[in-house]
Amino acid sequence: MKKFNKLGKSLIGAATVTCMLFAAGMTGVPYYGSSFVAKSKVSKSYKAAKKITADEAKRIALAHAKLAEKDVTFVKVELELEDNNRYEYDIDFYSGNVEYDYEIDAVSGAILSADKDIENYVIPTQPSTSAANTQTSEISVERAKQIALSHAGVGSARFKKAKLDYENSIKVYEIEFKVGNLEYEYDINVSNGAIISSSVEVDD
Structure with missing residues (x-):
């Protein structure tokens, strides 16, 4: 048992x-x-996986923007792991008044996205000494070109157009130029040099 x-x-x-x-x-x-x-x-x-360095990512962005490192100010260079399990460098920098944003694959070095924004501002009007001067004083086309270049944050460019025109009854210079693959367009007030409108596009 x-x-x-x-x-x-x-x-x-x-x-x-x-x-x-x-x-x-x-x-x-x-x-x-x-x-x-x-x-x-x-x-x-x-x-x-072998990743590129932050300096290499910066060089890729600068080469795409056609800028030298001495001409820009970096505000962010960060390595991030995105939701899709991909390592990316998030790079932001300024050149003049233009802000550039890049996302670069940290393994292949491919540019995933590129963006640039121009901060809008108007050049202040210089007061004239008399009413007569106000009526007769006009800026030259060369001065209008310099105003546009300064606003774009570039030193020189290939101009496609620089001519007189009227925008909403205001006498303006129509200025168009290219820098690399970027095309800029400006309307500049003939009487005081104020920027009436501006735009920039990537020319594919």
């Missing part, structure tokens, strides 16, 4: 262990384990 009880207890114990192992399998322990391994592989592959 004691022998039977001992044997019975052994069988019950083995059955209990078997049930626990079976239950553990049913509750997804193997799935959790495989998920963990997959995540580890992704993480290791990104860690092992």
Whole structure:
């Protein structure tokens, strides 16, 4: 009888262990384990991937913008891991009054996005000494070109247009020029040099 009880207890114990192992399998322990391994592989592959340096990313952005490092002011150069598990450099810098924003793949060095914005402002009108001077004084087309270049933050450009025109009954110079793959357009008041409108587009 004691022998039977001992044997019975052994069988019950083995059955209990078997049930626990079976239950553990049913509750997804193997799935959790495989998920963990997959995540580890992704993480290791990104860690092992050779990334460009921040200086290399800056050079890529500057080359695209056709600017020298001495002519710009960097405000942000950050390496970030995006939601799509891609490492990117987020780069912001200024040249004159133009702000440039770049996103660069940290592994391949490819430019993922590029953007530039010109901060709008109007050159203040210089007060004339007399009413007669106000009526007769007009800026030259060369002065209008310089105003446009200064506003664009560039030293020189290839001009496509520089002519007199009227915008809403105001006498203006229509100025168009290109710098690299960027095309600029300005309307400048002939009487006082104020910028009536300005725009910049990427010319593909």
